[in-house]
Amino acid sequence: MSSHATAHVPLMIVQNLSKHFPIRRGLLKRTVGYVRAVDDVSFTILSGETLALVGESGCGKTTTGRCIIRLIEPTDGQITYRDDDGNIIPLRQLKGQQLKDFRRQAQIIFQDPYSSLDPRMSVANIVGEPLAIHQTESGSALSDRVVQLLKSVGLQGDHLRRYPHSFSGGQRQRIGIARSLALKPRLIVCDEPVSALDVSIQAQVINLLEDLQAEHGLAYLFISHDLGVVYQISDRVAVMYVGRIVELAKTEDVFKHPLHPYTEALLSALPVPDPRKHSSRIVLEGEVANPANPPAGCPFHPRCRYAKDICKHEAPPLRSVEPEHFVSCHFAEELHLRGR
Amino acid sequence: MLSIPIPADSIFNMTTDHTSASPSVLVNGDNIIVQVRELAVQFNTMQGAVPAVNGVSFDVPAGKTLGIVGESGCGKSVTAQSILRLLPSPPARILNGEILFQRRNGEVIDLAKLQPKSPEMRSIRGNEIAMIFQEPMTSLTPAYTVGEHIMEAVKLHQGVEKREAKKRAVEMLDRVGMPQPSRTVDAYPHQLSGGMLQRAMIAIALSCRPTLLIADEPTTALDVTTGAQILDLMERLQAELGMSIIHISHNLGVIAEVADEVAVMYLGRIVEQATVEELFGNPKHPYTQGLLKSLPLVGVKRRLEPIQGVVPEPNAIPPGCAFGPRCPKFMPGKCDASIPPAFQVGPAHTTRCFLYEESSAGK
Numbered sequence: 001m002s003s004h005a006t007a008h009v010p011l012m013i014v015q016n017l018s019k020h021f022p023i024r025r026g027l028l029k030r031t032v033g034y035v036r037a038v039d040d041v042s043f044t045i046l047s048g049e050t051l052a053l054v055g056e057s058g059c060g061k062t063t064t065g066r067c068i069i070r071l072i073e074p075t076d077g078q079i080t081y082r083d084d085d086g087n088i089i090p091l092r093q094l095k096g097q098q099l100k101d102f103r104r105q106a107q108i109i110f111q112d113p114y115s116s117l118d119p120r121m122s123v124a125n126i127v128g129e130p131l132a133i134h135q136t137e138s139g140s141a142l143s144d145r146v147v148q149l150l151k152s153v154g155l156q157g158d159h160l161r162r163y164p165h166s167f168s169g170g171q172r173q174r175i176g177i178a179r180s181l182a183l184k185p186r187l188i189v190c191d192e193p194v195s196a197l198d199v200s201i202q203a204q205v206i207n208l209l210e211d212l213q214a215e216h217g218l219a220y221l222f223i224s225h226d227l228g229v230v231y232q233i234s235d236r237v238a239v240m241y242v243g244r245i246v247e248l249a250k251t252e253d254v255f256k257h258p259l260h261p262y263t264e265a266l267l268s269a270l271p272v273p274d275p276r277k278h279s280s281r282i283v284l285e286g287e288v289a290n291p292a293n294p295p296a297g298c299p300f301h302p303r304c305r306y307a308k309d310i311c312k313h314e315a316p317p318l319r320s321v322e323p324e325h326f327v328s329c330h331f332a333e334e335l336h337l338r339g340r
Numbered sequence: 341m342l343s344i345p346i347p348a349d350s351i352f353n354m355t356t357d358h359t360s361a362s363p364s365v366l367v368n369g370d371n372i373i374v375q376v377r378e379l380a381v382q383f384n385t386m387q388g389a390v391p392a393v394n395g396v397s398f399d400v401p402a403g404k405t406l407g408i409v410g411e412s413g414c415g416k417s418v419t420a421q422s423i424l425r426l427l428p429s430p431p432a433r434i435l436n437g438e439i440l441f442q443r444r445n446g447e448v449i450d451l452a453k454l455q456p457k458s459p460e461m462r463s464i465r466g467n468e469i470a471m472i473f474q475e476p477m478t479s480l481t482p483a484y485t486v487g488e489h490i491m492e493a494v495k496l497h498q499g500v501e502k503r504e505a506k507k508r509a510v511e512m513l514d515r516v517g518m519p520q521p522s523r524t525v526d527a528y529p530h531q532l533s534g535g536m537l538q539r540a541m542i543a544i545a546l547s548c549r550p551t552l553l554i555a556d557e558p559t560t561a562l563d564v565t566t567g568a569q570i571l572d573l574m575e576r577l578q579a580e581l582g583m584s585i586i587h588i589s590h591n592l593g594v595i596a597e598v599a600d601e602v603a604v605m606y607l608g609r610i611v612e613q614a615t616v617e618e619l620f621g622n623p624k625h626p627y628t629q630g631l632l633k634s635l636p637l638v639g640v641k642r643r644l645e646p647i648q649g650v651v652p653e654p655n656a657i658p659p660g661c662a663f664g665p666r667c668p669k670f671m672p673g674k675c676d677a678s679i680p681p682a683f684q685v686g687p688a689h690t691t692r693c694f695l696y697e698e699s700s701a702g703k
Binding site: 056168200202204225233255267269272275276287 | 567594
């Protein structure tokens with residue numbers, strides 16, 4: 001365990017990532033437009049850190065998570081990964097065995113613990129499958145490793161022969177976590193891993209993720225819409241809106257001193273379990289823009305209460321306003337926004 | 341001090357004597373719209389009878405919001421659906437209890453005694469008591485327009501003509517903040533977003549001006565900012581129309597914002613009941629305390645303290661206090677011997693936990 005230095009060096013650098021899904025219509029299935037699910041997104045994941053990706057449904061956070069481990073192919077952009085030996089690997093060019101090797105380094109935990117486990121596979125097979133495919137272990141070494149993995153996520157060895165249906169949601173999520181840990185990855189994309197769980201079980205899984213990170217020096221890309229969970233677990237936060245990152249900074253800075261009006265509204269909408277702190281919600285008008293037909297200029301301008309003329313024509317770039325605090329708003333310096 | 345356990349039914353209405361609960365209680369009571377007493381519901385399944393709700397009692401005062409909070413399977417939705425008699429029977433069966441409802445005409449009626457399909461129940465459901473559901477996407481009929489949903493209720497309960505009903509539908513949609521109500525009245529559910537559908541559902545529910553609205557996780561399926569819009573809307577409409585609300589949620593944050601009084605449920609029972617300030621400021625039951633300790637809070641980075649173990653299956657409820665096996669303050673021989681009654685721990689604060697047997701002053 002000691003070999004995992006927690007020095008925060010870049011593990012993955014994502015530059016100008018885009019994913020456009022074609023919209024096909026008619027008999028000939030001609031492409032009539034594109035859904036810009038992810039549009040020109042850049043960020044860095046440091047080794048051993050948790051970077052949270054927050055935003056509302058359809059903002060592109062899941063697509064981003066899947067693109068960076070090449071579960072879906074990006075349309076554009078560069079992704080570079082720094083492996084164990086310090087080699088810089090251009091991810092989008094990987095093929096065949098090289099891609100397979102990369103898959104050992106980056107894994108994913110899915111949101112829905114009910115549909116992400118094959119109901120016809122026993123727990124031993126689910127957790128052991130990555131080991132068998134990558135031939136890291138076999139025979140009794142493999143089953144020993146599976147038992148060890150199950151124990152590390154708080155399940156018992158005698159759960160091995162059972163099938164997913166006999167587990168509760170929290171236990172299933174633990175199985176999914178054990179599977180993702182099997183190949184000793186350095187990066188795990190956690191796609192809403194606790195959203196489907198009850199409060200008391202959610203806390204158990206959050207604690208488990210924190211412990212595993214400390215033990216193995218894992219980096220997480222933590223995708224969530226729950227700001228309370230994000231505050232708890234993340235070191236840095238990227239806020240997404242209609243396929244773009246609108247704000248990126250250390251967790252404390254995003255929550256205490258948001259610089260983007262969307263972040264401000266999102267924070268104010270969060271219900272807090274304290275009736276004395278009755279929040280004054282900023283209720284946004286209208287709805288999230290359609291990523292197939294995003295508004296011109298800043299994608300947030302139709303709902304922004306600070307919007308001015310320039311916002312309708314010119315899309316603000318993501319820029320550094322304070323050290324390590326990036327925001328895409330023309331008026332970031334002038335607005336005094338409310339945090340939590 | 342002497343310990344005098346207080347029956348669970350005397351929570352917000354100390355003067356009530358439920359053994360002689362006569363309809364006049366409601367009229368004399370402090371403007372109570374609905375009074376549930378010792379409600380017990382079970383489901384008869386292939387594996388035997390499963391108790392879903394047991395000994396649940398609460399009052400909902402006029403114009404106030406009762407929040408019911410608890411994790412999946414605690415019986416909060418079953419409680420709500422029992423009031424409207426929406427549970428299919430079989431398998432569901434109301435074993436015991438009263439659901440006294442004060443009608444608009446002043447009459448008090450026990451909903452638990454009515455047949456679900458009786459004319460009285462039908463004249464109350466959707467008219468005097470309405471409900472909004474968690475999933476706006478699946479709760480509307482896809483083959484009918486939003487307007488037709490509202491018109492059905494208005495025509496049925498208020499006996500107005502089609503043209504007048506449509507006019508009211510447009511008014512209602514306008515009232516819930518639907519953009520371009522005269523156009524969306526003819527829209528089909530698939531043409532609207534989740535937030536718009538939830539607005540439509542609220543419009544349907546409120547079209548007959550109910551005195552009680554039951555909202556079962558109305559914001560759970562929605563995005564944060566959309567959920568905030570819906571909570572805001574419900575707050576505004578409650579102030580305008582003066583209805584009572586039973587708001588069911590698993591989200592303690594939402595409950596803290598909307599409720600006046602809160603009931604915490606665990607495995608079919610109310611384990612703690614208090615005003616919202618008391619419940620969050622001074623939680624007494626180890627389950628409530630556990631829930632609050634396991635909740636991540638913005639502004640406070642700390643190690644979460646989850647409740648140990650998992651919720652048992654409803655057909656294997658532990659003897660005595662059902663929370664016993666997961667409780668950090670479990671007292672062997674006490675907690676597993678009998679079900680704790682509701683002890684009074686404050687002026688409007690009761691909890692079902694033996695820890696307060698000694699301290700609870702007899703009132």
